[in-house]
Amino acid sequence: xxxxxxxxxxxxxxxxxxxxxxxxPKNLAMAASVEMAELVECFQWLSxxxxxxxxxxxxxxxxxxxxxxxxxxxxxxxxxxxxxxSVVADKLAKNAARWPEPKP
Amino acid sequence: xxxxxxxxxxxxxxxxxxxxxxxxPKNLAMAASVEMAELVECFQWLSxxxxxxxxxxxxxxxxxxxxxxxxxxxxxxxxxxxxxxSVVADKLAKNAARWPEPKP
Amino acid sequence: xxxxxxxxxxxxxxxxxxxxxxxxPKNLAMAASVEMAELVECFQWLSxxxxxxxxxxxxxxxxxxxxxxxxxxxxxxxxxxxxxxSVVADKLAKNAARWPEPKP
Amino acid sequence: xxxxxxxxxxxxxxxxxxxxxxxxPKNLAMAASVEMAELVECFQWLSxxxxxxxxxxxxxxxxxxxxxxxxxxxxxxxxxxxxxxSVVADKLAKNAARWPEPKP
Numbered sequence: 001x002x003x004x005x006x007x008x009x010x011x012x013x014x015x016x017x018x019x020x021x022x023x024x025p026k027n028l029a030m031a032a033s034v035e036m037a038e039l040v041e042c043f044q045w046l047s048x049x050x051x052x053x054x055x056x057x058x059x060x061x062x063x064x065x066x067x068x069x070x071x072x073x074x075x076x077x078x079x080x081x082x083x084x085x086s087v088v089a090d091k092l093a094k095n096a097a098r099w100p101e102p103k104p
Numbered sequence: 105x106x107x108x109x110x111x112x113x114x115x116x117x118x119x120x121x122x123x124x125x126x127x128x129p130k131n132l133a134m135a136a137s138v139e140m141a142e143l144v145e146c147f148q149w150l151s152x153x154x155x156x157x158x159x160x161x162x163x164x165x166x167x168x169x170x171x172x173x174x175x176x177x178x179x180x181x182x183x184x185x186x187x188x189x190s191v192v193a194d195k196l197a198k199n200a201a202r203w204p205e206p207k208p
Numbered sequence: 209x210x211x212x213x214x215x216x217x218x219x220x221x222x223x224x225x226x227x228x229x230x231x232x233p234k235n236l237a238m239a240a241s242v243e244m245a246e247l248v249e250c251f252q253w254l255s256x257x258x259x260x261x262x263x264x265x266x267x268x269x270x271x272x273x274x275x276x277x278x279x280x281x282x283x284x285x286x287x288x289x290x291x292x293x294s295v296v297a298d299k300l301a302k303n304a305a306r307w308p309e310p311k312p
Numbered sequence: 313x314x315x316x317x318x319x320x321x322x323x324x325x326x327x328x329x330x331x332x333x334x335x336x337p338k339n340l341a342m343a344a345s346v347e348m349a350e351l352v353e354c355f356q357w358l359s360x361x362x363x364x365x366x367x368x369x370x371x372x373x374x375x376x377x378x379x380x381x382x383x384x385x386x387x388x389x390x391x392x393x394x395x396x397x398s399v400v401a402d403k404l405a406k407n408a409a410r411w412p413e414p415k416p
Binding site: 245 | 339342344349351354358363375379388391400404
């Protein structure tokens with residue numbers, strides 16, 4: 001996933017629509033959390049079994065909400081001058097250190 | 105960001121820790137939403153101006169929460185057999201159709 | 209606020225609509241969190257100043273989302289056999305102990 | 313639940329701690345949503361069956377998070393000059409109109 005190219009597309013749209021004044025880090029975190037809740041909403045009344053067997057329409061809805069969250073997080077990363085691939089790699093390394101593979 | 109390789113690392117850790125029984129789509133969406141709230145918590149008492157001038161420690165905390173959300177969303181995508189780069193590309197295309205560039 | 213009477217009304221509607229099978233504690237917590245996000249959505253693009261000067265329509269929308277959260281929390285309390293007024297009183301007492309009034 | 317008396321207690325603590333500058337509607341909605349996520353966290357890895365059989369410690373944790381949400385919503389209502397019992401009653405009336413009892 002080319003996060004730099006995606007962010008450029010997001011910024012082009014933002015600038016064209018004059019949304020920059022709304023896109024401070026606090027608002028972007030809120031917006032990401034609202035999209036996240038729309039993802040949770042896809043599952044709220046489903047049993048665990050039903051949640052494993054979504055139909056095409058439900059899967060498409062989930063995919064769209066996941067995308068919305070990722071896109072707002074990319075906009076947030078840009079405002080904070082964080083690189084998403086780097087923070088993700090750092091967290092993976094931290095997880096690996098916390099739960100190390102057992103030595104042979 | 106190589107989402108396939110990252111997902112493989114997440115699955116290796118999950119299998120080693122025997123977390124698979126917890127990782128149904130519903131639980132993963134909830135877990136992602138909890139991490140998202142930890143990101144919101146970074147900003148909850150800050151002014152818009154303060155949120156633009158995070159110090160190193162605050163930035164690191166934000167980065168970690170962003171990573172946690174992305175990692176749970178990757179696990180969720182894997183359970184739903186969705187490809188994160190594809191759903192993100194689809195959403196960008198949808199946005200471009202919704203707010204098209206004005207013709208010259 | 210007569211939480212017992214309100215819960216009775218909620219249960220009467222739930223039983224009439226045959227929603228009981230959906231109302232386990234986990235789902236109710238998720239549903240409350242989704243309503244909470246709809247409350248957050250009311251504020252997401254507003255400045256702090258604008259959020260202090262909502263118009264009648266915005267206030268009504270906020271009030272409705274607040275009510276939705278409270279109603280799901282009452283349903284959750286009922287499932288968990290918790291009494292909302294009691295848990296609120298307990299938390300107030302805990303806060304008072306944590307930040308005691310200075311002695312004269 | 314005497315929401316007026318509770319709000320007075322909350323305001324007394326807020327004023328004593330000099331928290332008023334943080335308590336604008338936007339921040340209070342965010343804070344309520346963060347507490348809500350802590351409630352969701354209580355359930356995130358539990359099965360539906362386990363969520364119905366919480367032990368004393370888990371119930372106490374849930375109760376505390378529910379209380380935290382209610383308390384922030386009361387603070388938010390105060391800032392917005394909304395009366396929680398009234399907005400809850402209005403929503404119950406709206407629900408009753410939306411799903412009316414069948415006529416005999």
